[in-house]
Amino acid sequence: MAPEGTYVSTLFPEHFDSAAIALGRAFIKDPTFTTILPQPQEPIERARRLTDLFRAALAIQRKLGEPVFGVLDGKVMGAAVVAGTGRPSVAATVATGLAQLPRLLNAIGWGGFQRAISTMDELARNHPPEPHIYLNFLGVDPEFQRRHLGGALLEHLRLLALARRELIGVYLETATEENVAYYSARGYEVIGELRPLGCRMWRMLQRRR
16 A cells, blocks of 8 residues: 555656656666677666657657656656557557667667567557556666555555446556566556567556556
8 A cells, every 4th residue: 555645646748757757767677678789788778778769658658648647746756557458569660769779779779679679569569458557667766675565556546447347447568577466466467478589578458447
C-alpha cells in the first residue's frame, strides 16, 4: 500500500523531462536496456544516455496520444508509460518518432537503435490477442524506491482496467527475475517467456476481475 498522501496523476508535457530523469535512473541495471545499450557501464553516463532515450520515448508517446502516469512531489518520483488497445505498429511508432531520431542515435547509437527496434518488434508480436492495457515501462527513481510508489502506479492501472469491461486486464513484460515475485504479489501471473536478443523476459498479465 502506498503511503498516505501518495497520489497518482496524469503527467502533462511539462512533467516529461522530470519523468525521463526518473526513468533513466530507474533502468540503469535493467537487463533489457543492458542488452540494447551494453556500454557505457559507468552509472552517471549511463543514466544520462537512458534519460535522453526516455526523453525521446516520451515525446513519441505524446505525439501518439498515449498516457503517462506518475507520482509527483515537486518532481516526478516514479512513472508508468502505457498504451491502450489502439496502440500502433512498431513501424508506425518509428514513423511518428522520426523527429526524435537524432536524439535516439545520440543516446544509444545506430547499433542500439537497431537492437531496440528488434526488441520492440518481438514484444509487439507476442501481446495477448484480447484488448488490454499495456504497461510499457514502470520505473521509480532509486532515491524514492521502497516507498510503495510502484505499487500505487500498479493499483491505478488496475482500476483503469476494472472500469473497462472490454479489457482482459493489464499486461507487461519484465526482464528482472526479482520483479516476477513483485508483480505476482500484486495479482499478475506469468503467461509465457520471450528471449529477444537472448534476453530472458517474463510475460505477465493481471486479469481484470
